[in-house]
Amino acid sequence: MRRKRKPSSYFKKWFGLPLKQRLFQAGIATVAAGALAALLMAAYVFLFLVPTLPEINALTEYRPKIPLRIYTSDHVLIGEFGEERRDFVPIADMPPVMKNAIIAIEDSDFYLHDGVDFGGLVRAALVNLRNSRSQGASTITMQVARNFLLTRQKTYTRKIQEILLARKIEEQLSKDKILELYMNQIYLGERAYGFGTAARVYFGKAIHDVTTAEAAMLAGLPKAPATANPIVNPKRATERQQYILKRMRDLGYITPAEYARAAQEKLKIKREANRFGTHAEYAAEWVRQQLYAQFKDEIYTSGLTVYTTLRQKDQDAAYEAVRRGVLDYERRHGYRGPEANITLPSDKESRQQAIDEALIKYPNSGNLKSAVVTAASTKSVRAEMLSGEPIQITGEGLRFAAGALSPKASSRKRIKPGAVIRVIQDAKKRWAITQLPEVGAAFVAMDAQDGAIRAMVGGFDFALNKFDHVTQAWRQPGSTIKPFIYSAALEKGFWPGSMIEDEPLTGVIGENGREWNPGNDDGQYQGPVTMRTGLKRSRNLVSIxxxxxxxxxxxxxYLTRFGFDAERHPANLTMTLGTGSTTPLQMAGAYAVFANGGYQVAPYLIRKIVNGRGEVLSEAQPQQAGDENLRVLDTRNAFIMDSMLRDVTHSGTGYLAGQRLNRRDIAGKTGTTNDTVDGWFAGYGGNIVAVTWMGYDTPKSLGGREFGSTLALPIWVDYMRTALRGQPDSLPAMPNGIVQLNDDFLYQEYVASAEQSMDRGSIGGFLDRLFGTPAAPNRENEMELRRQQEMYGG
Structure with missing residues (x-):
């Protein structure tokens, strides 16, 4: 048997060779080892990785997930629904400054290499050997491969897959197509995907409008989109932006002068709360529900675009009017106290953390900011907001909550350090204490000629209460229903000059068999009054x-002619006092019949639906007043009712409307239910019909000194002042078949009976001798007029 050599003998022999020979042999061994490693790596790649590479169909047949977007009729974004915010922008429409900014920071040799920058890979590998922080050296093409086809797990295997896919992509797609995919797919923070979307989210503008400074800011987002975007961390985002601007200058994409200007430009970042052009959240949600019923989950990814009938100017005016009206009501009814109380630690850091945690639970509501009180006295309140900004409230700003600053205030109501309060700032930057409303409100305005909804506000704040009072709140209409009863009476031979008794009905036996003596709440009666006076003063007994x-x-x-549901209204005399139920939207459609001369046009919100390819899927064909197929009311009836409703707004319970707007064509009716549970105003002018409602979601009294004219009418006037600005008065011409008797209007065929009735005396008095009927009084009467005079003068 041959004897084995000891290992040491090999080393002795090798070290005995000349140096050159030893180096030569070592080099051969190294090359052989490297060749073997390369061979093994190649075998691994071609035998195991290449067969498992994903197909690139996702790139060649790219279908981005684009959310549902909803706009006003004048192209202002009001809603966006989908997991990803994405605007697909073709590369041809992408501005050069944006492309250059991206290439400057991500891949300066993009148009020169074949998908892989091997020099960059070697440099990154050397850096990684010396530094624990890894460097990827991924080209734009490699990033496209990773974002579309691979995971984000940092392994050598994935890096090799990136390289292989990048070469494959470069073989099948043009450079511009690759860049287009990258610029539309990449995540850029704030749920924004693609640079077109990021420009809108961060700067509120289209991508083709971005400046050099803005383009550099956007180009810096891919590195750390969630933690270093200009909303979350402005400092880090700005540092990277400045570095990119230098790169653009050094590469010759911008001149030194352009660099200097861009480096000094102050960017205006658009915050999340302001990313929509107007507050129309209730309308946007209503549209979403209608589309979901038709298209299901497809609406969130297929890029549907909906154009509504809303107008930004009208929507802004309606939103502000509702907010102002509700806050005015809150001020009249006193401060309820802080929303919460927290303990303020003495340690500064812990104290700030406690404040931040508390305020996150009580988010801002528009211009109503939440704050934690840090010091309080009867003359001054200091507080801190979530932004860290300290504020001080003094003087007039304390008036609303003065009682809560008194030492005698109850512990629940008292404002003290740790109290979570609401504050609001006026035009002069002075802070005042306010409170988050509990009362609900609704406003809707529509075009009387075709039913197009121009403005819609379903509540004070969608984020706090998503219940849409415009379409979902079925409430008692109170006296806003009376004009329809009067309209029905015109068809039965009555006319505005008909004399009706405004006197008590005594000894009446109600349906329950008990005696009931209905009357006016103020205990005052005017005796025989004309039907016109009965409506404008909203006299209950006249209506009964x-x-x-x-x-x-x-x-x-008869109510069904106007779009009301018959089953929602009682078949008894309380109907005329508004004991049925309706929604503000249904009420608006009903009053439109009076406004447009007798035609029932259905209110509608969706004007056009467009798919992701720009094809129109559906477009509204609205009904038009003037189409006799839509006529539900004699034109004479509409004319007479219009004249009576204009009297309401000029010398009746709604006189504030005529006084404040100073227009002859303003018409409408106030409405107040029993115990002032609901307050309404419904009316029109200049072919715009608008309805306002106020009440609590859980019905309760709004206050004994409140009426439709104090609750809803001011909101209506605020909106109409904007909506009708610059429009001339629009008064209807008297139609044929109407004559005048005693300076009032009536149907020609009823002249003889009207004259006979005048000879006999009061129709109401005659009927009272024959009948007695129960009714429940409401609070809309002379007390309401006096309350208006106290509030508004006149």
């Missing part, structure tokens, strides 16, 4: 007698 004569079944059926 009218309904008694025409009969409740006839009146209830």
């Amino acid at each position: 007698r009218l309904l008694r004569d025409i009969t409740p079944p006839y009146a209830r059926d």
Whole structure:
């Protein structure tokens, strides 16, 4: 048997060779080892990695997930629904400054290499050997491969897959197509995907409008989109932006002068709360629900675009009017106290953390900011907001909550250090204490000619209460229903000059068999009054007698002409006091019949739906007043009712509207239910119909000194002042078949009976001798007029 050599003998022999020979042999061994490693690596790549590479169909057949977007009729974004915010922008439409900024920081040799920068890979590998922080050296093409086809796990295997896919992509797609995919797919923070979307999210503008400084800011986002974007961390985002601007200058993409200007430019970042052009959250949600019923989950990814009938100017005016009206109501009814109380630690850092945690639970509501009180006295309150900004409230700003600053205030109501309060700033930057409203409100305005909804506000703040009071709140209409009963009476031979008794009905036996003596709340009665006076002063007993004569079944059926649901209104005399139920939207459609001369046009919000390819899927074909197929009311009836409703707004319960707007064509009706549970105003002018409502979601009294004219009418006036600005008065011409008697209007065929009635005396008095009918009084009467005078003068 041959004897084995000891290992040491090899080394002795090798070290005995000349140096050159030893180096030569070592080099051969190294090359052989490297060749073997390369061979093994190649075998691994071609036998194991290449067969498992994903297909690149996702790139060649790219279908980005684009959310549902909803716009006003004048192209202002009001809603966006989908997991990803994405605007697909073709490379041809991408501005050069944006492309150059990206190439400067991500891949300066993009148009020169074949998908892989091997020099960059070697440099990155050397850096990684010396530094624990890894460097990827991924080209734009490699990033496209990773973002579309691979995971983000940092391994050598994935890096090799990136290289292989990058070469494959470069073989099948042009450089511009690759750059287009990158610029539209990459995540850039704030749920924004692609640079087109990021420009809109961060700067509120289209990508083709970005400046050099803005383009550099956007180009810096891919490195750390979630933690270093200009909203989350402005400092880090700005540092990277400045570095990119230097790169653009050094590469010759911008001149030194352009660099200097861009480096000094102050960027205006658009915060999340302001990313929509107007507050129309309730309308946007209503649209989303309608589209979901038709297209299901496809609406969130297929790029549908919806154009509504809303107008930004009208929507802004409606939103501000509702907010102002609700806050005015809150001020009239006193401060309820802080929303919460927290303990303030003495340690500065812990104290700040406690404040931040508390305020996150009580987010801002528009211009109503939440703050934690740090010091309080009867003359001054200091507080801190979530932004860290300290504020001080003094003087007039304390008036609303003065009682809560008194030492005698209850512990629940008292403002003290640790109290979470709401503050608001006026035009002069002075802070005042306010409170988050509990009362609900609704406003809707539509075009009387075709039903297009121009403005819609379903509540004070969608983020706090998503219940849409415009479309979902079925509430008692109070006296806003009376004009429809009066309209029905015109068809039965009554006319505005008909004399009706405004006197108590005594000894009446109600349906429950008990005696009931209905009357006016103020205990005052005017005796015989004209039907016109009965409506403009909203006299309950006049309305009851009218309904008694025409009969409740006839009146209830008559209501359906205006779009009301008959089953939602009682077939008894309380119907004329508004004991049924309706929504503000349904009420607006009903008043449109008076406004447009007798045609029922359906309110609508969606004007056009467009798919992701720009193809129109559907477009509204609205009904138009003037189409006789839509006529539900004699044109004479509409004319007479219009004249009576204009009296309401010029010398009746709604006189504030005529006084404040100073227009002859303003018409409408106030409405207040029993115990002032609901307050309404419904009316029109200049072919715009608008309805306002206020009340609590859980019905309760709004206050004994409140009426439709103090709750809803000021909101209506605020909106109409903007909506009708610059429009001339629009008064209807008197139609044929109407004559005048005693300076009032009536149907020609009823002249003889009207004259006979005048000879006999009061119709109401005659009927009262024959009948007695129960009714429940409401609070809309002379007290309401006096309350208006106290609040607004006049």
